[in-house]
Amino acid sequence: MRTSQELKDDLINRMKNAMKNRPIEEPVDRRGEIIPGKRYRDERGRMVTVKRASQLRVEYCREGYAGVSETGRREFEIKFTEVMA
Template sequence: MRTSQELANALAERMKNAMKDVAPEAPADRRGEIIPGKRYRNARGRMVTVLRVSQLRVMYRREGYREPSELGRRAFELEFTEVQS
């Protein structure tokens, strides 16, 4: 019977061999990623700045308003377009 150290070494060797055949991935395209600090515009031309992002929600501040607003991530992506600086 093989010892735990022999099993660990065999597993590590198998993983190294498996990784040799994997092609390196291309850098991720992050153009569509919602990042705090980015600015967006809605269909009426009003500007907003993203404050916080979670998997489900986006908190943002509308230009000229003091209080932040919150919207579901999918709804935010449909309503706003990113402003290129």
């Protein structure tokens, strides 16, 4: 039977090997992410500001209008283009 010290050393060696063989992580591209506060243009060129975004829905406010509009995320990604500052 192995001692607790041997078990500990074996576990440490396993962890070191796992860290060596870990695939290289690539940086995450967040340009396409819909974040509250970002500004977009619709197909007619009108400006909108994102108020809330979830996996399924996006709430936005059109410039010059008091109300808030809501649409599906997929439809939003098709109809709106992000405005670069």
